[in-house]
Amino acid sequence: MNKQEFLAQLEKGLYGLPQADIDERLGFYSEMIDDRIEEGLSEEEAVAGIGSVDSVISQIVAEIPLSKLVKERIKPKKDIDASMIVLLVLGSPVWLPLLIAGVSVVFSLYVSLWAVLVALWAVAGAVAVCAPAFVVSCIILVCVGKGFAGLATLGGGIACAGLAILLFIACIKISKWAGILAKKLVQWTKKAFMKKERNDG
16 A cells, blocks of 8 residues: 555544544654654555555544533534424424433443442452451450351461452453443544444545
8 A cells, every 4th residue: 555545544534533644644644654664664564564455543542531522513614594403403302302311321322331340349358358347356255265166267368369260350350341332432523423424524
């Protein structure tokens, strides 16, 4: 793939981003390819060294704040005339509740994901606190002459310690997955805004 093909595919893939960002990225990658050519690489080698167009697009989209995409999406492309305002006002009993419901569902799913994660960490912490409490109880029971009950309590403490370790390992893994899921949700939302822009354009 030569420089022009790479830049053309990149521009097409970035459609929906603010034009200033597209121009900035195209200029950056054009200069990067030129620098590599000056270092002695062929044009195809210089382009191949950057990576695939899809990976470059994913990286650029990840760097663009979602608020910037939303602002670009809701910015009017042309002057709104009186008939459009009337249609928006008359249609608001339909589209406004649907919009609020959609945003509420996405927001509640996002909050629920993190609430479950916080609850899991709280359970792991509570179980971890129980382990030394059982050991202290064991010592007290042994000191008052209740050795059998003290040993049973010690067993409960050891079980809590083991369970706490397993829960912490699970919580770390689930936290990583939740972070990846949240990142993918933001990526999906950004791409949805860009796709909508592409369809409108």
